[in-house]
Amino acid sequence: MTQGREGRGNSAGGGAPGGGKDSAELEDEFHNVALLREEGVHPRMSLTRIHVRIGRRFVSVWWALPAVLIGGIAVVIVAKVLMGIGAVGGAGGFTSAHPCEPSMAELQSEGRRFGIPAWSIATHALNFFIMVMVVRAGWQILADHPRLYLKIHCTPDKEWLRFRGAMPKNRVWTAKDDAITLSPMVGMPGGRHTIGVARHWHFLFDILFVLNGIVFIILTFASGHWRKLVPTEWSIFPNAVSCLVQYSSLSLPHELGGYYTYDALQQLSYFAIVFIVAPLAILTGIAMSPAMDNHFTWYQKIFGNRQIARSLHFLVMVVFVVFYGVHMLMVAATGFAENLNAITLDVAPADGFNLNGIALWGLAILFVILFNVWAVRFSWTHTRVLQRISNATVGKVMDLLFDKYAPKAEYTEEDISPFFWPNGLVPVSEEWHDLHGGGFEDYRLTVTGLVDNPVELSLDDIKALAHRDQITMHNCIQGWSAIGKWSGLPFSALIDLVRPTSEARWAIFRSFGEGGEGGQYYDSHSMVDLKHPQSLLAYEMNNEPLPVVHGAPLRLRVENQLGFKQVKWIKEIEFVHDFRQYGAGLGGYNEDHEFYGYRDEI
Numbered sequence: 001m002t003q004g005r006e007g008r009g010n011s012a013g014g015g016a017p018g019g020g021k022d023s024a025e026l027e028d029e030f031h032n033v034a035l036l037r038e039e040g041v042h043p044r045m046s047l048t049r050i051h052v053r054i055g056r057r058f059v060s061v062w063w064a065l066p067a068v069l070i071g072g073i074a075v076v077i078v079a080k081v082l083m084g085i086g087a088v089g090g091a092g093g094f095t096s097a098h099p100c101e102p103s104m105a106e107l108q109s110e111g112r113r114f115g116i117p118a119w120s121i122a123t124h125a126l127n128f129f130i131m132v133m134v135v136r137a138g139w140q141i142l143a144d145h146p147r148l149y150l151k152i153h154c155t156p157d158k159e160w161l162r163f164r165g166a167m168p169k170n171r172v173w174t175a176k177d178d179a180i181t182l183s184p185m186v187g188m189p190g191g192r193h194t195i196g197v198a199r200h201w202h203f204l205f206d207i208l209f210v211l212n213g214i215v216f217i218i219l220t221f222a223s224g225h226w227r228k229l230v231p232t233e234w235s236i237f238p239n240a241v242s243c244l245v246q247y248s249s250l251s252l253p254h255e256l257g258g259y260y261t262y263d264a265l266q267q268l269s270y271f272a273i274v275f276i277v278a279p280l281a282i283l284t285g286i287a288m289s290p291a292m293d294n295h296f297t298w299y300q301k302i303f304g305n306r307q308i309a310r311s312l313h314f315l316v317m318v319v320f321v322v323f324y325g326v327h328m329l330m331v332a333a334t335g336f337a338e339n340l341n342a343i344t345l346d347v348a349p350a351d352g353f354n355l356n357g358i359a360l361w362g363l364a365i366l367f368v369i370l371f372n373v374w375a376v377r378f379s380w381t382h383t384r385v386l387q388r389i390s391n392a393t394v395g396k397v398m399d400l401l402f403d404k405y406a407p408k409a410e411y412t413e414e415d416i417s418p419f420f421w422p423n424g425l426v427p428v429s430e431e432w433h434d435l436h437g438g439g440f441e442d443y444r445l446t447v448t449g450l451v452d453n454p455v456e457l458s459l460d461d462i463k464a465l466a467h468r469d470q471i472t473m474h475n476c477i478q479g480w481s482a483i484g485k486w487s488g489l490p491f492s493a494l495i496d497l498v499r500p501t502s503e504a505r506w507a508i509f510r511s512f513g514e515g516g517e518g519g520q521y522y523d524s525h526s527m528v529d530l531k532h533p534q535s536l537l538a539y540e541m542n543n544e545p546l547p548v549v550h551g552a553p554l555r556l557r558v559e560n561q562l563g564f565k566q567v568k569w570i571k572e573i574e575f576v577h578d579f580r581q582y583g584a585g586l587g588g589y590n591e592d593h594e595f596y597g598y599r600d601e602i
């Protein structure tokens with residue numbers, strides 16, 4: 001196995017400028033691996049495999065379908081019966097005392113401006129386009145760790161929802177092994193282990209989502225249109241109940257649409273989507289950032305913990321998707337042509353029937369579909385270009401938002417996770433196996449590069465230098481987290497020892513282990529991150545010598561960064577001015593091979 005791998009070259013290049021594979025080769029490799037699918041072992045996403053946990057049993061979510069159907073029919077029957085009762089549906093009954101829709105005469109007497117301004121048409125349409133990209137890329141991210149938990153520990157069989165079977169327990173099963181394959185019709189960009197690419201789309205469109213939302217909200221308030229959207233009287237609640245009963249009894253309003261005003265239920269649901277659901281999507285997304293959670297310890301607690309935030313992030317997506325389905329159903333059921341004329345062309349329903357709105361809407365949908373087809377293709381043919389565009393934009397935004405916060409969150413022994421998902425391939429080299437066989441007595445950490453005092457340190461040397469224990473939270477890019485206790489050498493003590501020159505800006509950590517596609521695993525960290533008190537070269541985990549799967553004899557902890565930056569089985573450290581001449585030049589193995597972002601801090 002070692003022999004077979006050797007021929008593949010060494011992506012970290014051992015320092016040779018541009019050494020190892022070129023970018024195009026890595027791109028090809030990525031595509032092959034990302035498309036790989038061994039049925040059964042790496043299953044393709046299948047709707048029949050979605051299971052929710054009830055107690056200790058995992059039950060197919062499809063059992064909810066008959067319940068929803070029967071429930072729906074029951075609601076219609078009850079509503080129809082209620083509407084037949086005078087006190088509810090009668091002339092002086094509840095529904096007339098609490099009208100679903102405001103009276104037009106009243107609105108006109110208040111001098112309300114009617115219609116749908118161009119900015120509203122534009123932001124509304126753009127938002128749909130953006131959401132499709134965000135949601136599809138989000139599904140792809142979820143597919144990389146298709147389990148959702150309520151505890152910060154991500155213990156197998158304790159998840160509340162999963163998109164594949166139980167974790168196989170007859171072998172070492174890494175979190176990477178657990179990823180499933182998505183069709184490019186579902187995920188953006190489809191495939192397996194394409195989370196790096198999916199995240200570029202997700203974050204690029206997140207930024208657009210926020211910008212579009214800001215424009216919408218500013219103009220909504222500046223124009224006075226907020227009065228259409230924001231409820232100002234308590235009567236909205238009984239009025240919305242009245243709407244609900246009337247809608248449920250299948251008596252739908254016609255042609256009022258949203259042109260003049262919203263009915264109480266519309267107003268409430270639109271308000272909730274804009275002012276509750278959308279902000280929740282953003283806030284729960286940010287709660288997945290190790291930089292955020294490990295600095296602002298209170299932040300993830302708003303939601304309970306980071307895994308609840310992740311689950312909420314998923315549920316918010318479900319709300320968006322269901323909302324969109326119901327929204328379109330209502331648009332169609334209350335006068336499709338008239339409603340679409342209003343929302344695409346600002347044409348009042350009273351102005352007569354034509355198909356212009358439907359045509360325009362159809363063109364918009366066609367554009368979204370074509371864009372998605374193009375985006376999938378572009379993801380696979382220009383992966384590196386996409387990564388560079390995202391690094392230059394998303395990367396800069398992340399740096400701006402999160403880079404200045406030193407991690408400081410610490411947990412207690414009781415918080416330590418009972419299970420810590422492993423990731424990565426245990427080294428196969430003879431060198432590492434010999435060292436392991438000898439209890440790492442002969443291990444020497446080499447520290448070279450732009451330093452005044454290059455050193456070779458044994459484990460005993462390292463232990464004698466300085467010592468620190470910390471109980472911290474690990475966040476993998478895939479979405480899982482775990483709390484572990486780490487003991488080791490504070491990196492700042494190593495910096496004091498080797499004295500990096502003023503030229504040194506990064507340290508590259510090279511592993512004995514290979515990455516998933518062969519070639520040496522490595523990653524780089526900024527001097528700023530490495531000087532944080534919580535940056536550690538760990539040789540113990542949970543009061544025991546570092547286990548082999550977790551990186552023996554030495555692994556990195558840089559707690560404001562994601563899991564893939566925590567290099568395991570460290571062989572050597574080199575201080576450099578610029579990482580671009582190493583490997584494929586993107587700063588690390590996953591950045592080179594899986595197109596991960598630049599120092600992602602979420």
Ligand SMILES: Nc1nc2c(c(=O)[nH]1)N[C@H]1C(S)=C(S)[C@@H](COP(=O)(O)O)O[C@H]1N2
Pocket residue numbers: 420421422423424425475476477511512513514515516521522549550551563564565566567568569
């Ligand atoms: N050498 C090496 N280090 C590695 C990896 C790897 O594949 N090879 N995987 C990284 C990833 S993606 C994660 S999430 C963490 C996992 O650390 P753990 O196995 O201790 O949970 O290790 C990181 N360090």
Ligand SMILES: [Mo]
Pocket residue numbers: 423475476477478563564
């Ligand atoms: Mo990871």
